[in-house]
Amino acid sequence: MKPGPRNLITDVPGLLVGNAQDPALRSGVTVLTAARPFTAAVHVMGGAPGTRETDLLAPDKLVAEVDALVLSGGSAFGLDAASGVADALRKAGRGFAVGDIRVPIVPGAILFDLLNGGAKDWDENPYPALGRRALAAAAPEFAIGTAGAGYGAMTGTLKGGLGSASAVLGNGLTVGALVAVNALGSATVGDGPEFWAAPWEMAGEFGGRGAATTFPTDEPKPMKRTGEATTIAIVATDAALTTAQAQRMAVAAHDGMARALVPSHTPLDGDLVFAAATGGRALTDPVADSFALGHAAACCLARAIARAVHAARPIPGDLQPCWRTRFDPVDGQTTRNVFP
Amino acid sequence: MKPGPRNLITDVPGLLVGNAQDPALRSGVTVLTAARPFTAAVHVMGGAPGTRETDLLAPDKLVAEVDALVLSGGSAFGLDAASGVADALRKAGRGFAVGDIRVPIVPGAILFDLLNGGAKDWDENPYPALGRRALAAAAPEFAIGTAGAGYGAMTGTLKGGLGSASAVLGNGLTVGALVAVNALGSATVGDGPEFWAAPWEMAGEFGGRGAATTFPTDEPKPMKRTGEATTIAIVATDAALTTAQAQRMAVAAHDGMARALVPSHTPLDGDLVFAAATGGRALTDPVADSFALGHAAACCLARAIARAVHAARPIPGDLQPCWRTRFDPVDGQTTRNVFP
Numbered sequence: 001m002k003p004g005p006r007n008l009i010t011d012v013p014g015l016l017v018g019n020a021q022d023p024a025l026r027s028g029v030t031v032l033t034a035a036r037p038f039t040a041a042v043h044v045m046g047g048a049p050g051t052r053e054t055d056l057l058a059p060d061k062l063v064a065e066v067d068a069l070v071l072s073g074g075s076a077f078g079l080d081a082a083s084g085v086a087d088a089l090r091k092a093g094r095g096f097a098v099g100d101i102r103v104p105i106v107p108g109a110i111l112f113d114l115l116n117g118g119a120k121d122w123d124e125n126p127y128p129a130l131g132r133r134a135l136a137a138a139a140p141e142f143a144i145g146t147a148g149a150g151y152g153a154m155t156g157t158l159k160g161g162l163g164s165a166s167a168v169l170g171n172g173l174t175v176g177a178l179v180a181v182n183a184l185g186s187a188t189v190g191d192g193p194e195f196w197a198a199p200w201e202m203a204g205e206f207g208g209r210g211a212a213t214t215f216p217t218d219e220p221k222p223m224k225r226t227g228e229a230t231t232i233a234i235v236a237t238d239a240a241l242t243t244a245q246a247q248r249m250a251v252a253a254h255d256g257m258a259r260a261l262v263p264s265h266t267p268l269d270g271d272l273v274f275a276a277a278t279g280g281r282a283l284t285d286p287v288a289d290s291f292a293l294g295h296a297a298a299c300c301l302a303r304a305i306a307r308a309v310h311a312a313r314p315i316p317g318d319l320q321p322c323w324r325t326r327f328d329p330v331d332g333q334t335t336r337n338v339f340p
Numbered sequence: 341m342k343p344g345p346r347n348l349i350t351d352v353p354g355l356l357v358g359n360a361q362d363p364a365l366r367s368g369v370t371v372l373t374a375a376r377p378f379t380a381a382v383h384v385m386g387g388a389p390g391t392r393e394t395d396l397l398a399p400d401k402l403v404a405e406v407d408a409l410v411l412s413g414g415s416a417f418g419l420d421a422a423s424g425v426a427d428a429l430r431k432a433g434r435g436f437a438v439g440d441i442r443v444p445i446v447p448g449a450i451l452f453d454l455l456n457g458g459a460k461d462w463d464e465n466p467y468p469a470l471g472r473r474a475l476a477a478a479a480p481e482f483a484i485g486t487a488g489a490g491y492g493a494m495t496g497t498l499k500g501g502l503g504s505a506s507a508v509l510g511n512g513l514t515v516g517a518l519v520a521v522n523a524l525g526s527a528t529v530g531d532g533p534e535f536w537a538a539p540w541e542m543a544g545e546f547g548g549r550g551a552a553t554t555f556p557t558d559e560p561k562p563m564k565r566t567g568e569a570t571t572i573a574i575v576a577t578d579a580a581l582t583t584a585q586a587q588r589m590a591v592a593a594h595d596g597m598a599r600a601l602v603p604s605h606t607p608l609d610g611d612l613v614f615a616a617a618t619g620g621r622a623l624t625d626p627v628a629d630s631f632a633l634g635h636a637a638a639c640c641l642a643r644a645i646a647r648a649v650h651a652a653r654p655i656p657g658d659l660q661p662c663w664r665t666r667f668d669p670v671d672g673q674t675t676r677n678v679f680p
Contacts, residue, residue, distance in 0.1 A: 001559050045591055047630075170559055184631075189539075199529075199555040210554055215539040219341050219510055220633050251385055252605050254597035263635040265592050287607060290387075290523075291562050292628060296604040 001296060003202050004166035009176030009304075010140045012165070012236045013168035014038075014278045017178060018161070019148030020130045023315065026118025027073035027083040027296075029130040030148030030162060032088075032178060032234055032276065033138050037065035037096075039277040040107065041247035045254050046271030047231060053080045053107035059244040063105055067094050068135065069274050070108035071149035071180045071232050074127050082108035084131030109272055111182040111230040113152035117317045145311030149180035155261075155284035155309060156223040157186045159322045165205065165300045169292055173281060175237045177253070177300035181308040182210035184229035184268050185261040186307070190216040194329035197260035197306035200254025200299045207328070220263055230270040231257060231305070235297040241277035245290055250275035252294025256301030273301065343542050344506035349516030349644075350480045351506035352576045354378075354618045357518060358477030359488030359502070363655065367413035369421040369470040370488030370502060371573055372518060372616065373478050377405035377434075378411045379409035379617040380447065381587035385594050386570060386611030393417045393447035397614075399584040402446055407434050408475065409614050410448035411489035411520045411572050414467050422448035432586060449612055451522040451570040453492035457657045460463070485651030489520035495601075495649060496526045496563035499660045503543065503648025505640045506621025509632055513621060515577045517593070517640035521648040524608050525601040526567035528649070530556040533667035537600035537646035539637045547668070560603055562614030570610040571645070572595060575637040581617035585630055590615035592634025596641030613641065 004011025014034045021028030042057045056063050067089050072078030086104040089095060114120050134148065142148070143162070146224030152161030160183065166176035181187065188195055189212035195201070198211035235253040250273045257271060258264045265271050275297070284288040312322045344351025349669060354374045361368030382397045396403050407429050412418030426444040437646030454460050474488065490502030500523065519638070521527065522578035528535055529552035535541070538551035539621070575593040590613045597611060598604045605611050615637070623629040652662045 001557070047588055047591075086633070199552075202557075208660060211551065211555070212539075213551055213553065217341070217542075219632060220635060222628060246386055248607055251387075252603070252607075254385075254594075257606050258595035258598035258638075262594070263631070263638065264595050266634055267588055267592075267630045288562060290607045291603070294606055295560060298598075298603065301368075 001167045001169055004168050004174055006167050007205060008164040009166060009178040009236050012174050012176045012238050012278060013280055015308040016140060016234055017142040018134040018139035020133035020137060021148060021151035022126060024127055025118045026116050026152035027113050028148045028151035029134040030071045031068050031085055031138055033068040034278060036240050039064060039241055039243055039246050039279060040066040040069060041243050041250050041275045042272060043254060044138050044267045044272040045252035046269040048269035049270035049272055050076050050110040050172045052082050057107060059247060064094055064243055066105040066107055068106045070106055070131060072108060072110045072127060073113040073149055075110055075114050077125055078110035078127050079108055080125050081127040081131035082106040084128030085135045088132045088135050109232040111180055111232055112228050114189050115228055116150055116152045116154060117319050122195045143309060146313045146315060150308055153180055153182035154320050155181060155183045155186055158309055159312040161308040161312035162302035165303035165307055166295050167300050168297055171289060171292055173237055173239050175293060175296040175300050177233060177235045177298055177304040179231060179233035179301060179304045179308055181231050181305050182229055183231045183261045184222055184224055184266050185263045187261055187305055195306040198261055200302045205258055205303060206306040229268050232272055233301055234274040234276055235301055236276040237293055238278050238280040238331040239293060240279040240282045242265060246277050247277040248290060249297050253297035253301045256298035260302040260305035273308055341507045341509055344508050344514055346509050347506050347545060348504040349506060349518040349576050352514050352516045352618060353620055355479035355576055356480060357472040357482040359478060359482055360473035361488060361491035362466060364459045365466055366456050366492035367453050367475040368488045368491035370411045371408050371425055371474040371478055373408040374618060377407055378676050379404060379583055379586050379619060380406040380409060380579055381423060381583050381590050381615045382612060383590035383594060384612040385589060385605045386609040388609035389610035389612055390416050390450040392422050397447060399587060403436055404583055406445040406447055408446045409574055409616060410446055410471060412450045412467060413453040413489055413492050415450055415452045415454050417465055418450035418467050419448055421467040421471035422446040425475045428472045428475050449572040451493060451520055451572055452568045455568055456492045456494060457659050458492055481567030484647060484653060485624045490648055493520055493522035494660050495521060495523045498649055499652040499662045501648040501652035503644035505643035505647055507636050507640050509636055511629060511632055513577055513579050515633060515636040515640050517573060517575045517644040519571060519573035519641060519644045519648055520646050521571050522569055523571045523601045524562055524564055524606050525603045527601055527645055535646040537603055537642040540642045545643060546646040562608055569608050572612055573641055574614040574616055575641055576616040577633055578618050578620040579633060580619040580622045586615040586617050588630060589633050589637050593641045594636035594640035600642040600645035
């Protein structure tokens, strides 16, 4: 298992990701899409989820493919990002065919960033436009850190952000993860720079600081108020999966969240994982390949979470320090100079 | 957060645990019960579960309390352990009242230990009797390691077993975990003695070796055949919880499994967690207490998993080495002398 060439979820051939963000709003949207519809599933484990079109992702439901998946800030208001994406996809002639009508299928999930210091006094919901902009920006390359749905994200300690990572498996399959990290918990161990995800780090992708050797013994406290949290993710593969197989990959991927964030899956987080399968490659051994995909998805998600926090950059009005500012003096100095 | 006086799930006042095992069968049963019925819930995340009476544990279902929870070896045959427990509870006048009839409510789950070298050629299913024996043995003290439902358990690398741990929280609540570890994955890191659960270890409860600093980079392979695995657990508290609150604790506890076993929640494991609440103590802050209980349950389960593998002892016919035999020479020597 090694990272793909971009170390992004877009190493899964065909997938495109677009970000849009509004600095005054301190929030944004990230869209995952592809030229063709793809299989998708979801597994929700947090106690405070905010979702749209997730019921249709159950394996017994009629629609088996989606046109895009949307991660958004904005709490329940951010669900409208998917409306903007759906409108734009409709104009492009995309969607599930019902007679001569096409209905774009755009499941989405949100995180809570309404108390992060941004200007939330809008008259018109800004998320449909952010969704359209994010879709228009969809490309194989995209920014991580303070970008898209992770633009205004915070964790229990350091700034959160948008993260991504990928892996090419021994069986030839590619797996990737995309995540907006706004957890109540922490991605780093105690007050140090080491990430909980350190055992899974590849090629120094989040600083190469290694694993912590001492660990906090005190009980974590909720550092934000009720509903202020949530980590939302997508894991993807080029394997040909049924919706049920994709759902199993989503379940397994939650282990990566558990390993990279402490605590995770709290009553105050709406933690969930979508799974996407583009279907380019048939499984050669459904059981062994499903085993490998689940583990790889968990690894990629853990790495993507650490990369999100590692890549976050300071912007004016921040309520929390960035990992880089605190633990990487040279780079921290640079960014402080740009944004005093 | 510190361990309770026994560092067992029975530190939750009122809970009793009994083990029964059959050396020739290389299998056994563990029963959790109490003098009074208690609230219970479950969350299943593995791909190959074997369960009984778990549907009634959903928060919307009529029956809100159970008389016992049963963990058993024996794959689907082991579900009959709960029959033996229910029969014995019926004779004791226990159970959900329907008119003048009482129906004991005994949810259970099994792990697969049918290919562990034991004598599986029985004419009569041995699990009802093992269930009755385990119930009769229920007490505040019980053995961990090679005992009860973990008697014949194996992991991907070392012998599995039965584990338990407890924690007393700052809010005064007690949390405990009980687990039979038969995972496809491994509880230790690579070929070393360090446990994945090391960050959560308290008071050297599983050897005090600290955390690993180097980590395997190769992809794990299924070390057993399809269906040969499964880690089944119970987390418990003396808090007064609704079934829905108990279910949330079960969900959060799965993080402990993800942190203590790699990989976890595979398509070949029937990994699940029951939650039990004896209701002795009212919550003072439902949100903050639920947050604390979930994190404590995850910590206790991770510790209990490591303690299961750490406490396993060699018996004749073992197909796998014990952690102690391999990594604790003095103790390993002793046990090798006893069982050459």
